[in-house]
Each structure stands twice: as structure tokens, then as C-alpha cells.
Amino acid sequence: MIKSLILRAATTVLLGLMVLFSVFILFRGHNEPGGGFIGGLIASTAFALHSLSHGPRAMRRLMWVVPRTTVAAGLGLALVSGLLGFAGGGAFLASLWSPGGSVGSPLFFDIGVYLVVIGSVLTIVQALQEEDE
Amino acid sequence: MFALVASVFAQSFLAPIIGRRMPLRAGWILALLPASATAWLVTLATGGLDQPVLRESLPWIPALDVFLSFRLDGLALLFSVLILGIGALVVVYSGGYLKGDPRLGRFLAFMSAFMGSMLGLVLADNVVTLFVFWELTSVTSFLLIGFDHEDARSRRSALQALLVTGGGGLALLAGLLLMASIGGTHELSELLLLGDRFREHPAYTAVLALVLLGAFTKSAQFPFHFWLPNAMDAPTPVSAYLHSATMVKAGVYLVARLHPILGGTEAWIWTLVGFGGATALLGGILAVRQTDLKRILAYTTVAALGQLVLLAGLGTAQALQAFVVTLFAHSLYKGALFMGAGAVDHETGTRELSSLGGLRSLMPITAVAVGLAALSNAGLPPFLGFIGKEELYTGALGSQAYGQGIAGVMVAVNALLLTAAGLVFVKPFFGAQVATPRAPHEAPVSLWLGPALLGALGLAFGVFHGLAGDWFVSPAVSSIVGRPQAVTLHLWKGLDPALLLSAVTVALGVAVFSAWSRVKAGFDRLGTWLRFDSDRGWDRGLVGLVQVAEWQTRAIQGGYLRTYLRTTLAFVTLAVGLTLVFRGGLVAAIPLPDATLAHWILAGLIVAAVATTLLAHTATTAILALGVVGLAIALIFLLFGAPDVAITQLMVETLIVIIVALVLFRLPRLTPFRASLGRERVFNAVVALGFGALITAITLALIALPFDPFLGDEFARLSVPKGHGRNVVNVILVDFRALDTLGEILVVSIAGLGAFSLLRMRRGAR
Numbered sequence: 054m055i056k057s058l059i060l061r062a063a064t065t066v067l068l069g070l071m072v073l074f075s076v077f078i079l080f081r082g083h084n085e086p087g088g089g090f091i092g093g094l095i096a097s098t099a100f101a102l103h104s105l106s107h108g109p110r111a112m113r114r115l116m117w118v119v120p121r122t123t124v125a126a127g128l129g130l131a132l133v134s135g136l137l138g139f140a141g142g143g144a145f146l147a148s149l150w151s152p153g154g155s156v157g158s159p160l161f162f163d164i165g166v167y168l169v170v171i172g173s174v175l176t177i178v179q180a181l182q183e184e185d186e
Numbered sequence: 187m188f189a190l191v192a193s194v195f196a197q198s199f200l201a202p203i204i205g206r207r208m209p210l211r212a213g214w215i216l217a218l219l220p221a222s223a224t225a226w227l228v229t230l231a232t233g234g235l236d237q238p239v240l241r242e243s244l245p246w247i248p249a250l251d252v253f254l255s256f257r258l259d260g261l262a263l264l265f266s267v268l269i270l271g272i273g274a275l276v277v278v279y280s281g282g283y284l285k286g287d288p289r290l291g292r293f294l295a296f297m298s299a300f301m302g303s304m305l306g307l308v309l310a311d312n313v314v315t316l317f318v319f320w321e322l323t324s325v326t327s328f329l330l331i332g333f334d335h336e337d338a339r340s341r342r343s344a345l346q347a348l349l350v351t352g353g354g355g356l357a358l359l360a361g362l363l364l365m366a367s368i369g370g371t372h373e374l375s376e377l378l379l380l381g382d383r384f385r386e387h388p389a390y391t392a393v394l395a396l397v398l399l400g401a402f403t404k405s406a407q408f409p410f411h412f413w414l415p416n417a418m419d420a421p422t423p424v425s426a427y428l429h430s431a432t433m434v435k436a437g438v439y440l441v442a443r444l445h446p447i448l449g450g451t452e453a454w455i456w457t458l459v460g461f462g463g464a465t466a467l468l469g470g471i472l473a474v475r476q477t478d479l480k481r482i483l484a485y486t487t488v489a490a491l492g493q494l495v496l497l498a499g500l501g502t503a504q505a506l507q508a509f510v511v512t513l514f515a516h517s518l519y520k521g522a523l524f525m526g527a528g529a530v531d532h533e534t535g536t537r538e539l540s541s542l543g544g545l546r547s548l549m550p551i552t553a554v555a556v557g558l559a560a561l562s563n564a565g566l567p568p569f570l571g572f573i574g575k576e577e578l579y580t581g582a583l584g585s586q587a588y589g590q591g592i593a594g595v596m597v598a599v600n601a602l603l604l605t606a607a608g609l610v611f612v613k614p615f616f617g618a619q620v621a622t623p624r625a626p627h628e629a630p631v632s633l634w635l636g637p638a639l640l641g642a643l644g645l646a647f648g649v650f651h652g653l654a655g656d657w658f659v660s661p662a663v664s665s666i667v668g669r670p671q672a673v674t675l676h677l678w679k680g681l682d683p684a685l686l687l688s689a690v691t692v693a694l695g696v697a698v699f700s701a702w703s704r705v706k707a708g709f710d711r712l713g714t715w716l717r718f719d720s721d722r723g724w725d726r727g728l729v730g731l732v733q734v735a736e737w738q739t740r741a742i743q744g745g746y747l748r749t750y751l752r753t754t755l756a757f758v759t760l761a762v763g764l765t766l767v768f769r770g771g772l773v774a775a776i777p778l779p780d781a782t783l784a785h786w787i788l789a790g791l792i793v794a795a796v797a798t799t800l801l802a803h804t805a806t807t808a809i810l811a812l813g814v815v816g817l818a819i820a821l822i823f824l825l826f827g828a829p830d831v832a833i834t835q836l837m838v839e840t841l842i843v844i845i846v847a848l849v850l851f852r853l854p855r856l857t858p859f860r861a862s863l864g865r866e867r868v869f870n871a872v873v874a875l876g877f878g879a880l881i882t883a884i885t886l887a888l889i890a891l892p893f894d895p896f897l898g899d900e901f902a903r904l905s906v907p908k909g910h911g912r913n914v915v916n917v918i919l920v921d922f923r924a925l926d927t928l929g930e931i932l933v934v935s936i937a938g939l940g941a942f943s944l945l946r947m948r949r950g951a952r
Contacts (some may be wrong), residue, residue, distance in 0.1 A: 055847070081912035086829035087920060094837035101844045121942070124935045131928055146924040154910035160919040162927070166920070168929040173938030174841060180945040181848040 054182070064099075068115075071099030079167050080160075089163035093170025100171070105143040109182040112175070120175035124186045127168025134161035187242050187256040189785050190223055191306045198298035205291020206861050211282015213632060216294055220274040220301060223884030227267050230258075234656040235670055237263065241311065241375070250314075251372045257311035260661025265308040265439055265509065267658070268517045272431045273301045275636035279525050280423040283532060293333060297427070300326035304626040308439055311374045320358065320400075321431050324351040330428060331420040343416040346724060350403050350413045358400025358440075363474065364393050365447075376494055377447060378668065382406055384447045394448055397440065398457060405437030405491045408465040412667040412720040417471075422528025425480060426636075430487045430520035435513065440489060441498045446668040449501045458499025463595055465492030474702065475709045479527040479537040479610060483520065486563070490516045493578065496592070500585045503663070507673050508577030510662045514654070515562060515570040515644060522640035523610060524560035526552055529633040530614055535623030539609060540931030544619030551634045553615045558641030560611035562648070564604040565691065568649040568677050574693070575600055577675075579684035597691050604695030605702065612699075652677040752873050759876045773883070773890045784825060791818045805853040810848050813839055830915045868877045 075096035082088030085086035113116035113119070137158040150157035197219055205212045212722035230237050243255040258266070277297060284290045303322035310316035325348070332344030368387050369377040384390055401407075406414035417429050428434070441458065448454060469489030476482045497509035529552050530545065531537045546553045562571035578600075582593040647654040655675040664671045667905075679685070698705050704858050742753065749804070765770055779785075795814035801810035816839040901922060902914050909917035 055518050065891045069579065082913060083920075084913050086833060086915075088830065088913070088916040090919070091830065091833050091837060094834065094841065098837060098844065101841065104849065105844060110614055120328050121939065124938060128935055129930065131931060135924065135928065146928070147705045148909070148921045148924075157908070157910060158763075158922065159911075159917075163916070163923055166927065169935055173934045176938040178845065178848065180942045181845065184945055184948070186400045 054108040055105050057106065064103045066108045068099050068103045071072065071102075072096050075099065075114040075167075077131075079163065082163060083160070089166030090170055093167040094174070096167070097171045097174035097178075100175055104175075104178055109179050112179065116175075120172045120179055123168050123172030124176065125180060126173075127165045127170075127172060129165070131165030133160050134165060137161075187240060187255060187258060188244060191302055192308065194223075194298060194302035194305060198295045198302065201295035201298050202291035202331045202783065206213030206653060207293055209290055210285070212290060212294060213283075215280045216281075216298065217274040217277040219278065220270040222276060224267055224271040225494045227263060227270065228657075231267065231661070233671060235660050235664065236623075237661055243311070246312075249698040250313045251366075253312045253373070254315055255311035255373060256306075256309040256315075257375055258309060259665045260444060260663070261439070261665035262308050264514065264658045264662040266305060268435075268514075269301060269304050269308065269432050272427060272517065272521045272636075273297075275639060276423050276427040276521070278632050279426070279528070279636045280421075281844065282630050283423055285423065285630075289333075293330075293421070293423075296326055296329045296333070297423070299755065300330065300418040300428060300433070304436070307436055309844050312372050313366050313374060313377075314372055316374065317355070317359050317362055320404075321352070321355050323428075323436060324355055324404075327351070327417075327428050327433055330424040331417050333421055333424070334419070336357075337419070340419045343413070343419045347413045347417050350410055354403025354410070356398045357403075361393050361396030361400060364389055364396065368393070374443070378444075380447060385451055387883070388453070390448075391453060394451075394453055394457070395443060397448065401437035401440045402461060402495075403437070404440075405434050405495065406465075406488050406861045407461050407492065407495055408439070409720050411465060411468065412724060414488055415481055416721065416881045418480045418484050420692060422480070422524060424529065425484070425522050425531075426524030426528065430483065430524050431517040434487065434491060435494075435517070438494045438498065438513065440495070441495060442506075445498060445501060445666050447504075449498075455499050455501065459496050459592065462492045462494070462499055463592065465489070466496060466599045466715055467492070467595060469711055470599040470606075471712075473606040474602055474609070474698065475706055475713065477539045479530065479542075479614070480524070481587070482606050482609055483523055483527060486603055487516075487520060489603060490520070492820055493596065493599065496596075497578065497581060500581060500592075501672060502581065502585055503667060504577070504584045505581035506666050507659065507663050507671075508574065508581035508740055510659045510673075511570070511577050511654075511664070511675065512574040514647075514658060515574040517539045517642045518640045519559040519569075519571055520564040520951060522555060522637040522644070523563065523607075525633070525640075526556035526559065526637040527610065529629040529637065530556075530626075532633060533626040534627055539613045541620055541622055542614035542616040543628060544615070546615040548619075549615075549628050551638060552629050555634055555637035555641045556611055556615065559637060560607040562641070562644035564695065565688065568645070568648045570644045570651070570654065572688070573648060573651055573675050573677060575688060576679070576684045580682070583683055593687060597687055597694065600691045601698055602693035604691065605698040605705075608695070608699040609702065646689065648677070651677060651867070699865075748870070752870060755877045756873045759873065759880045762884070763876070763880050766880075766887065772884075773886045776886065777889065785822075788818050788822055788825075806850065809842075810849075813843065816842075828915075830913070831930055 061161075075092040078087040080087075080094065081090030099142060100112060100116070103115070107144055116123075135146040135158075137149050138145050141147060141149040141159055146162075148159050197216060201212070201216055204215055208215065211801070235258070240258040246252045246254045253261050254827055278295065280293060280297060281290070287293075291777060300323060303319050306319035307316060307323060310319055313787035321509070322740055328344050328348040331347050334340040335344075365377060365384070366372045368384060368389060369380050371377060384393065387393075403410045412618045414429060414434065418425055422427070464491045469485045469487070469492055473485035473489060494509055494513055494516075497505045497512065527537065530542065530549070533549060533552075534542065534545070536542065558569075562569035565571045565575035579593055583589045584952050585592065609706055628846065652675070655673050659675065660671060660673040662675050703916055752774075781789075792815055795811045799808050799815070802811060816835060820835035820839065822833045823829075823835060901918055904922075905911060905914045905917045909921045911917040911921075
């Protein structure tokens, strides 16, 4: 934990903004530069910075699940979106879109990627921080 | 047939439930399916040579020519009847043997799974299917031998059996695939029609060696015979079923099955006759050295398997006829003897010959059952075993070369088998009663039904040998030979050389039996003098293997990141670099880059940053300099129009800063470490430069190739209509090539969890 008042104050504000931005990046990714991987990296940077300034306990309170659960949830979501392909009569991971093409199974797949990235990075950050305690 | 195999496997899932709910009746209930299946097969068999050859095929991996094909011909029928019939009796027997044991359900589940595997093996008509079932029998056998898993000896025996038969299985897989590629099909029935194509193929010797390695390990042929007696640590029903009547016959089955395409060559004959004969003799000698009922029986099984291999090797119609009769007779009497020995063990609490005697009046039914089986084993008329022995002699004498020599060896083996049968029957049941750990009384019906029925069948098929010949032997021989072959069996063929040899055998056997203690002492001395012990050799080999593994782990897995990196990079540089050089991939002309000023500035920045990294004295400096490299690369991505990759690179650089901030205090100072490594540093530099040169060479070679824009254009074209997205990179990631991404996020997860558990481990150690 880095004891710096400036960092503390900054990250409190930054956290919300960055997570919001990461979600924006995640959803716009299908048409503009962005996507689940980049979004996940941004969100994990936000949480990691917060954890660095406020300590791992604060992060645990903030996330209300351990990062490993996020990894599992992300993998599960990606898998389920892949299985949706069967529901559409296609192969595993075949895409399935709503009429008009605004919502589709690849979107859920991308959210899965997003969650896996956040979970994995934060698992490492948390484990490293708890080493110090 | 698929339904039959599948239902036997399904039964193995039901067994634990039935075993828990109705422990007393579980054996009887679970025997219903195999018993009724046996009845169905026997009705088929009564058609004799006219019985239909059934065939079924379900697609499994059709693209690779792998089908779940099953085929029921004469040979498969005989084996299936033995597997299901003896299986039903053994399942009933297990119910009595493990009465009151809470693990009964699990045991019956393993037994059913084995039954299904074995059935699949003999019915399989596709080499891949055959191999899968072959391995399944090894696995289920492992589970059954190691059933008493709290006993270290059981575990060792189970592992030994698995490694020996599994290792042979790998050789078999190679052999079968080689066969399939020579024949151009994976279907056995089609391969078997190809005849001389295999015998004349240059790879014939390789195929033969690989297949025989599989068969010999499975059927416990010398020098792999040692695992079978050790497998006797399994509960007795397992020994009776797997290690005498069925599984160990799998190798013999395979040899018989492949006889039409691999058999008949010099190599085939001499390998099989040589190893089979040696195994038979060794098994016979070792059998009479034992004093434990089950071990005696185990070694006689080894001997019988040797005889079977020898007969398959001789390969004449007469020898194959003897092969089938011996196999049939052996399965019947050996199953009965094992179950009888198990009943004795169960009632008295011991299997040692010296502590058994006079059980005849206490266990009359078991005595009769064991007696019937032992007489068949001894090869006395009018039992089926006698016919088998007569056929064996006729077959041996009828073969062209060294027929008399082979027959002579077989006389010795059969005399030893007769002695062993005498030991198993006479010693425990006759003579004075001996005090045993438990007070013996007659075994319950579930324990004597199996041996009594099998023993009686050995007698019945001996007397009504016409039926045995028509129903089972003729069709089986026809399958092995590859054309219809009517076989007539005889108890009395007149005064022929075979009968004379039989008389000699009996006389010799009785003589050995009456002088047993002296013969045993003699063989023991021979054993110590020869000092040959495969079992101990196995242990030494295993220890050696572990030592080699430890040595190479120490050598390769140094535990230092720099060692791993250096080894990996050096290897890749050599492997890929040599390929480039020898395949002519090196590009001599270096094209002049058409770069703008911005490119040159970024390139200069990267070079300067790398130099700073190399010369840095503290970790902080080095990491910061590396960060500059990363950022410059991100800018290059931007310049070339790849914003997604550039953003990712930037984010990763940022995250690295955060993670480094967490570990920075723990990193060692670089200076002292550097000073100590003179030669190593030079070596590192060589590897690093070499790897850099390699990457440069590959890049140049790639640029020199004409660029094929097909995939890129195609993805860009399909992105909006098929993927509903304008960002092609993202559409590729989450839609077109989503399976790759799924693999990647799995890797990311494992990396995260791996780092987590490593750090936790360190915390636990402190």
C-alpha cells in the first residue's frame, strides 16, 4: 500500500470514471477500437490503482467477490455464449443475433473476456499485496 | 451388440446403488444381464457353422475413419460366451465373497465396467475401437487389483500391471495404426481380407513386433510374466475372472484374430513358438515351487497362456483347433479352480498348502467342484482338458519343424500342470485335517455355484464333445483360419502318438507329485543358481527411471527464470534457425525501408532504451527503460493503423508499472549479480544476439514472401453482414475466431490462478 494523500484522493475519483470508461470501451468495441480485452485492462488498472492507494481490504469490500470468482464468471459466460450457438442450430460458438443485429451472443462472449481479464489481473495484484501484510 | 456393450457399462453405474440398497442380493441381480446375454449367445451358437456373422457400425469420428463397429463371428462368439457366462457366475460369487463389505457396490461396478470393456474388445471391428477397449481393460484391471488400496503391496501390483500392460498397449496402438495405414482402412474385417499385402510389406517386421509386444504384455508372456502372479493381490473373484478366464486372454485373442494377415511367416512362427514355449515351461516350473493356492494357479495360468501362444504360432489347422479347445477348457477349469480356492480361503482363512488338509468332509460340494476342475486341468479323460491336451500333442507333432521337440517340452509342461492340479486339489481336501485360522464349513451357495457349474461344464463338454465342437470350436477355428472349417473332436482316436504322450504325461506328473517336496527343493536351488528375477528387475528399472527423471528435472528445471529463458531461447534459435538455413529460407538481400522521420525517431528511441536497460544498475532503471521500449512499440502500432493493439500495449505497460510497484522492494540489486557472472554473461549475450538475429531473419523472410490478402479481405468483407460490427479486429476476436479467444482467456485465467497459488504457497512456507 502506498501512503500518499494525492494518490488516495485521485484514485477515489478515478475509479468510478475509469470503470465507466471501461464499460464504454467494452460496448463500443464492436464498431470502434475497443472491446472486452482493452476494457478489462482499463477496469483492472482502475481497481489496481485503488487497491494500491487504499489497500487490498478496501478493494475486497469494493468488489464484494474475490477476483477468482470473477474469472470463473467470465469463463462461464464465454462458455454459455458459445453454447448458445447450439441453440441456434449451429456449431459451438456460432454467433446468434437478435433481429436487426443490435444484441448477439458475441457481445456476451466479449463481456466474458472483460471479466476474465479483470479477475486474472486483480488475482495477481491482490496476492502480491497480501504478501506484504 | 452396441446395445449389449452399452448396457453392461450402464450396469456398472447402477451397481453402487444396488450394492448399497440390497447388499445381500446385489450379486444375483447384477448377474441377470450377463446370464441372459449368455443364453442369447448360446442360442446363436447352436447354429454351429451356419451361425450368422453379425455386424454393426456407428459413426464415431467418421472424418478419421473411426467407427464404433462391432462384429460377432465364431471367435468373438466363443470369447463373448466365456466373458458373459463366467462373468455372471463371478458376479454371483463376488456377492458372496464380499458379503458384508461396504465396498461391494464399488467392486461390482468395477467388475461390470471390466466386463463391458472386455466384451467391447472381442467384438470390436475397428482398430481404434479395439485399442480403446484394450486400454479400458488395463484401467479396470488396475482398479480391481488395487481394490485393497490401503495395502501398499496391492498398490504396487496394480501399478505394475498397469504399467506393463499399458506400455504394451502403446506399442499395440502404433502397430494397429501402422496396419491401418498399410491396409488403407481401420476396419478389422476389411484388413483381414488383405492377406499377403501385410506379409510382403517392408514394414511387416515392425508391425509384428509392435503388435506382439502388446499381446505378450497383456497375456503375461516371458519376460513380462511377472505382473500376473503379483496381480493375485486382488480379491479372488478378480483373479478368477480377469487373470485367468478373460483379460489375460486378450493378447491371445489378438494373436488369433490377426493370424490371417500376420501369421504363417518364419518370424511369426519362431517368435510365438519360442516365447510361448519358454513361458509355458517357466510357468510350469514356477507353479510347482509355490505353496500359496492362488500363486500356484497364477503360474499355471502363465503356463497355459504360453501354450496358447505357441499353438497360435504353429498356425496349422490342427494347431489352431488345439488352440481353441485348450482356450475353452482352460477358461472353464481355471475359473472354477480360482473360485474354489477363494472359497477355501474364505472359509478357512488361509491359502497356504501346509496349513490346509482334510477339508473333503467339511466342504463336500466345494471339494467336488474343485475336483472336477482339477481333473480337467490335469488333462484326464473324459474331461475337456484331456481333449485339449490330445489336440495339443497332435498339433505339435504335425508341425513341420522340430515337432517332436516341441511335443517333448509340452509333455513336461503338462506333467507340471498335472502336479499343480494335484497340489490344489489333493493337498487341501485330502489327508488329515489341519487346524486353520477359521473353523471351516461348507461355503454358501453363491460361493460354490460358480466353481461347480464351470467344473461340471468341463466334464459335460468333454463327454458331449460333439456339441462343443459344433457350437464353439468349429466356428472359432473358421474365424481364425479365415474359411469354414468343420472340426470333429474325439475322446478316443485310437492308439496314436498323442495318446502315448498323454500316458507319459500322466506318469511323469504323478511321479513329480509324489516327490513334490524334493522337486520343489530342486527347482528352488535352480532358481537361486540362475538368479533370474524379473520382478526385482522391474523394481530396479523403476528406481532407475525415477533417478533419470530427477536428474533431467534438475538439469532442465533449474528454478531460475534466467535459466528457463536462456534454455528456451537457445533451443528455439537452434531449431528454427537450422530449419531456416537448411530449407533455404534465409533472405540475402535486405530491402531498404521506406521509413518516415517518425519511424526513425521511434527506432532510435527503442535502441537507446534497450541500451539503457542493459547498462542499468538498479531494477528501477531497467524496468523504466523497458517501459520506454513498450511505449515506443505502442506508437509504432498506432503509426501503422492498429489502434486496438496500440491501446492494449499501452494498458499492459501501465499495469506492469502497478505490479512492479508492488514487487519493486523485493527485487535484488543488479550490480552484484552482474559482477559474479563472467562467462555466463557472455553466454547470455550470445543467446540473446542469436535470438534477435533469428527474429530478424524470420521477419525478412516473411517480407520477401508475396503477401496473400485473401483472409484479411474476406474478414473485412464479412465483418458487417455476418458479424454485425464495423471493428474487424473485434469481430474476429469474439466471433470469427472466438474459439482461439476462448483458449486465450483460459490461458489468462490459468496464469492468474498460477501466480495466486505460487504466492500463497510462499506465504504458507513462511
